Amino acid sequence: MNVCMIGTGYVGLVTGICLAHIGHNVTCVDIDTHKIEMLKKGELPIFEPGLEDLLKVNVSDKRLHFTNDIKQAVQNSQVIFIAVGTPPAKDGNANLTNVFEAAHDIAAALNEYKVIVNKSTVPVGTAEKVSEIIQKNKKSETDFSVVSNPEFLKEGSAIKDIFEGDRIVIGVEDQNAQAIMEQLYKPLSIPVYVTDVKSAEMIKYASNAFLATKISFINEIANVCEKVGADITKVAGGMGLDKRIGASFLNAGLGYGGSCFPKDAKALVETAKQAGYHFKILNAVIEVNDKQKQIMVDKISKYVSKLNNPVVGILGLAFKPNTDDIREAPSLYIIQKLKEQGIKLKAYDPIAMENTKIIIPDITYCSNLYDACRDVDVVVITTEWEEFKNMDLDIVKDSVKTPLIIDGRNIFDPIQMNQKGFKYISIGR
Ligand SMILES: NC(=O)c1ccc[n+]([C@@H]2O[C@H](COP(=O)([O-])OP(=O)(O)OC[C@H]3O[C@@H](n4cnc5c(N)ncnc54)[C@H](O)[C@@H]3O)[C@@H](O)[C@H]2O)c1
Structure with a gap:
């Protein structure tokens, strides 16, 4: 499956590399050009045990790519992950600026049906807002689904947590998107908990x-x-x-x-x-x-x-x-x-x-x-x-x-x- 990962931090990078490792064709995108340049050279911008080896294997097997060109990455993918940072705002709320920016970028690039997966930790109701942004700003008539797929990895054991996690949570409103998500994660053989x-x-x-x-x-x-x-x-x-x-x-x-x-x-x-x-x-x-x-x-x-x-x-x-x-x-x-x-x-x-x-x-x-x-x-x-x-x-x-x-x-x-x-x-x- 062709997958786009928007945000290559602790979550996006590890998830992107692991999805490539189970056979998907993954393109990782970030607004941080320095990060993408490092990754293109095979250098990791973060420390995570075991990640460097997986990076090298999947780049050399041509399943893993890095780019700043979000439009092309979105258009070439069936599943688009949003894994950008959601830092705390001054009042304690999650700051969703990065998530909404990513939603605007996806809307601008949308050319055919895609499943958009929110992996960032976001308050209840955010998927609905992402959906509204894309609906309002998309440049084509094409349909799309927004799914919630929160991440439970722990830094320091992130690879193990992805390959041997206790559960994969998928919040989804339509059967087509559910089937695609189940297909995506099938090689992991981890219990999938499907909910709204x-x-x-x-x-x-x-x-x-x-x-x-x-x-x-x-x-x-x-x-x-x-x-x-x-x-x-x-x-x-x-x-x-x-x-x-x-x-x-x-x-x-x-x-x-x-x-x-x-x-x-x-x-x-x-x-x-x-x-x-x-x-x-x-x-x-x-x-x-x-x-x-x-x-x-x-x-x-x-x-x-x-x-x-x-x-x-x-x-x-x-x-x-x-x-x-x-x-x-x-x-x-x-x-x-x-x-x-x-x-x-x-x-x-x-x-x-x-x-x-x-x-x-x-x-x-x-x-x-x-x-x-x-x-x-x-x-x-x-x-x-x-x-x-x-x-x-x-x-x-x-x-x-x-x-x-x-x-x-x-x-x-x-x-x-x-x-x-x-x-x-x-x-x-
Ligand atoms: N770090 C963890 O252990 C962990 C675990 C589970 C869930 N989460 C959640 O996952 C999300 C990401 O966390 P993280 O620790 O990976 O953050 P991070 O800060 O390490 O990485 C976020 C990345 O997103 C990029 N980014 C921001 N806006 C962007 C945009 N519009 N387009 C493209 N890239 C953009 C940043 O440049 C950065 O590289 C957060 O919501 C966090 O709460 C984190």
Whole structure:
């Protein structure tokens, strides 16, 4: 099947490459000419494990193409995906400018029946608006269908998530478009959940809001654990064995970050508000998440406020391991707050330092984790990279000024850390 992917970011690029890998002929388009130039040279504009190999294989097999010519890409394709960014607007709503621009471009190019697939995370009712834009602006009499197909991949394991996802959600209003979508995804052998368009749009927000709720809930339990002397990792272990609860998303820490949960939770609150409903739980989830980052800042400040010219080493900048994405990363909040207190900072991340340097140029970036620990008063762990879990604690202990680790991701065992001679402070233990 000929497929056009509009937007080659974390979602569009990975989805486009994976669709090519299952046999489709995919053309990826982006308004960012630099990205397209990089991709044409076989270079990836993002970090995602395993993606570079898949890119090379599918380009050399001539199933994957990159262009800035959206008109031609749309006209040559039967299925057009919209996978552009939907960043948060100031009021918390999703900013749909990119989606509507893509809809205008599709309308201008429409030459025969196409299925237009909204893969971006968009509020309920957006497919209807996309449909209206295309209907109003199309230059030919041809028919089209707009489908909702939200994406559930996770950065860092995106390829696996696409090839082995739990479900594919398709919101569709006509049987022709449904048949084309089922045909498109058939090689993946993943359960397809077909529903109406509005429900599909809501499934994405409801799923992210539920996961965000799980994270804020376990963080609240962690905060209570600290006060009463229980250990959150043991509590979560016992809770997770209950199949009704499940073990995933029960890691207490610095709260959720990234480009999805924070913006999607806020957008759902706004959607509810506009519909005249106060979404009480989700408001609390957001509040708890904001507070969780400040709790970490307070833990660090408590120690460094007594020191002259303190230096803090930050291990981890990405919002989670195996990605270079720093959007809404808790590390950024913590760094900002410590900078405001005049604290000198050193930082290291295996992948995300280049992205961070653009927005925080004035801290010291280190070439490895041990450099980031050298002569610091506190080591702060903000991302649970495998590299940090496997660090040589003897070298760290010899490098630091004071053997104090404040761990926002609970990657070590407190008893073992104490035995190693560290003062070790973590979350909910
Ligand atoms: N990143 C994730 O983990 C994830 C997971 C599930 C869903 N989503 C959703 O998928 C969507 C895309 O997210 P992302 O992380 O890939 O964003 P991104 O910012 O990485 O990529 C978006 C891309 O779209 C391009 N673009 C913007 N307007 C365009 C236009 N009019 N025409 C062509 N290209 C255009 C941008 O240049 C950019 O390359 C969002 O709605 C997001 O909420 C993201």
